[in-house]
Amino acid sequence: MRFFNTYSRKLEEFEPLDPAARSIKIYTCGPTVYSRAHIGNFRAYIFEDLLQRHLELRGYKVHRVMNITDVDDKTIRGAREARVPLAKFTRQFKQAFFEDAKTLRIKRADEFPCATDQRYVDRMIAMIGALISKRLAYQADDKSVYFRINKFPNYGKLAHFDLTQLQSTGRVKHDEYDKEHIGDFALWKAWDEEDGDVKWDSPWAPGRPGWHIECSAMATALLGDQIDIHCGGVDNIFPHHEAEIAQSEGVTGEKFVRYWLHCAHLLVDGQKMAKSLGNFYTVPDVLAKSYSGRELRYALLRVHYRVPLNFTWKGMNEARESLGRIDEWLARLSKIARKEKVQRPAPTATQRPIEKPGFEEALDDDLNISAALGFLFETIRETNRAMDENKLDAASASALLDWWQRINTVLDLEAHAEIVVPTEVTQLAKERENARREKNWKRSDELRERISALRWEVRDTKDGSQLTPRSG
RNA sequence: GGCGGGGUAGCCAAGUGGUAAGGUCGCGGUCUGCAAAACCGCUAUUCGCGGGUUCGAUUCCCGCCCCCGCCUCCA
Incomplete structure (x- = not known):
């Protein structure tokens, strides 16, 4: 099995940290709950779902953590504008996130730690203290604590950035007078009026954690100092994941992540789907157009995760038609398998599923879902032909259904058969x-x-x- | 400007140093009362452009063009 590692920019053979245990630790960056996540966000979560399910199909036990960012500039602003406490404001979007994830059949992570959980705030504070004592962080005149990137030689390695070349896009205001280096990022943000009653005590000043430190704290708390795979969208490579490496390795002195996997963006009209551009759809938006969760799942799943995917309604229709083809095939197979089951003894345990290499092997190759689906549809055409010619017996039909059961643990695309005819x-x-x-x-x-x-x-x-x- | 990803049929999209999977759409056929579904056939002499290496390149090398993203809190 091999994956494209952002750190090396190469396809690398996958070897877990602990090969004997066959268990894998995965950390995935989750949503910031300041509004309903859009389907571009969910493309990343579906990619992570595919990754987890394939690893499980290949016999690994996966321990996956997905964080929820429930405190940052946007959530605080949103709560202020809505005139409700932060926790109340974010609760609705947490719920919406789980609802949408369920609609898309995304497997739940083992843990969903929240940044505001006191356990993790304590750990963040401890990590920041450790970084200060190692002179990797400092408190500036504005009372906030910043990471000193010049003291961490590997900073920039993940994004392959030359720090002297960093240009400001002007997107974010810099407190340049307080920081030693423009690239230093906040670990602890001192409270100001805008924050209202959102604040925690700390050895430095009342305030709140910076965004990046939450992931370092929660990842190491739940998965240990070293994790196998860390995923996210490509826009998280810099600065977020770069910062996570600096913070985590700065504290532990150990290599934080073995494989970095990043998902390309979902586009609309050839442009990145983003809240800021206003060109986004949510899961309910798509459902309102009479498409189902599994149709959207298929549409977001069918393109390789490192290729930008343009979202269109035409694409949704293609997804619908393709799924219809799978449904028809399964219905025909079931009918044949059922028919002879009445006359024959139940299949014995020695009966092996049809040898259908290709699907799983394709996914072994950096999750090549397009090739995998190609194998599936080739199989469908071949067996449909056999069924047309009455050449498929019940045993073969059962074997094919067994094979489908197996690959469907990864795809999860079967129609949930509550077919009740009105x-x-x-x-x-x-x-x-x-x-x-x-x-x-x-x-x-x-x-x-x-x-x-x-x-x-x-x-x-x-x-x-x-x-x-x-x-x- | 720096760093990435991508450019393969109407659309979506795999792929390999030896002459292009699959999905979808369209057309023709088999089946059908007609359809639908399924199957069969057709639909890229060609893989952004220009060079080079090679017996042979879409696949390797060089140069260029176009699209998208990141460049300090966006999956």
Whole structure:
């Protein structure tokens, strides 16, 4: 198995920290809960979901942590504007995040630590103290504490930045008079009026932690000084992950992360989807257009994580059609597998799933999902052909279903089969059957139209008419 | 300016030093009362552009163009 490591900019063979235990520690940067996360954010979480699920398919036990940033400039501003306490303000977006993640079938991390948790604030303060005692941090005249990047020679290695070349984009105000170096970043931000009642005591001044230190504190607290994989969007490479390395390694003296994996952006009209640009959709926005969570999951999953993905409604339709193809295939296989199960003894434990290399091997190669799906669809076409020719027996159908079960632990794309046909539709279908028996084609077609308007599809097969839900 | 990612058919998208997976759309066919689904066939002599290496390059090297992102709190 190999992954593209941002640190080396190379594909590297994956070797866990602890190969004997087959367990892997993953830290993933989670949402800042100042508004509902958009689907660009979720692209990153789906990529991380794919990573976790594939590692698990390959027999690793994954311990994954995803932090939730519930205190920063934006959350404080939002709470002020809403005139509610910070915790109350962020609670709604935490809930929304878990709701959306569930809609997208994203597997829950083992822990979701929050930055405001006193346990972690204490740890952040301890780490900052350690950095000060090592002269890697200093308190400036504004009472805030900053990391001294010139004392950490590896600073800039992850982003491959030459610090002397850093240019300000003017996006962020610099307190240049207080800091020794323009690139020094805040570890502890001294309280000011804007912060209202958001503050914690510290040895330096009342205030709040900087953004970066929370991840260092929570990652090392929950996963230890060294972790296997750390993920996030490419926009986190600098400064966030760079800062995390400096802080964590500054305190522990150990290599913080073995593999850095970063996900490319979701684009809209060829531009990065971002709150600041206003060109974003949320999960409910997509659901409101009558697409389902799994359709969105497929649309966000199907492109390799390091390639920018342009979000379009046309793409959503392609996702819908592709999933429909999978659904049809599974339905046919199940029917064949079921049919003979009545006559045959249940499959024995010695029966092995069909040998279908390709899918998992593709994912081994830096999560090459496009190639993996290619194998899936090739398999679908081949077996559909066999079924058309009546050449697929129940044992083979079962074996294929077993194979699907296995790869679906990674994809999680099966329609949740609560297929309940509404009585209205059943009634119309019955009437249509009667019309067809009388060869009243006009009436039959009319009824088909009405069923179609209810989002159901009628198919006339040798075994009679069948009803299929149109999408979802 | 520095550092990255990308540029393959109408659209989405794999891929390899030997002559281009897959999805979607469109067209034709088989099946069907007609459809749908499924299957079959067609749809890139060509992989941003120009050089070079090679018997042979989309794949390696050099130069260039275009798009997107990061450059101090955005996944």
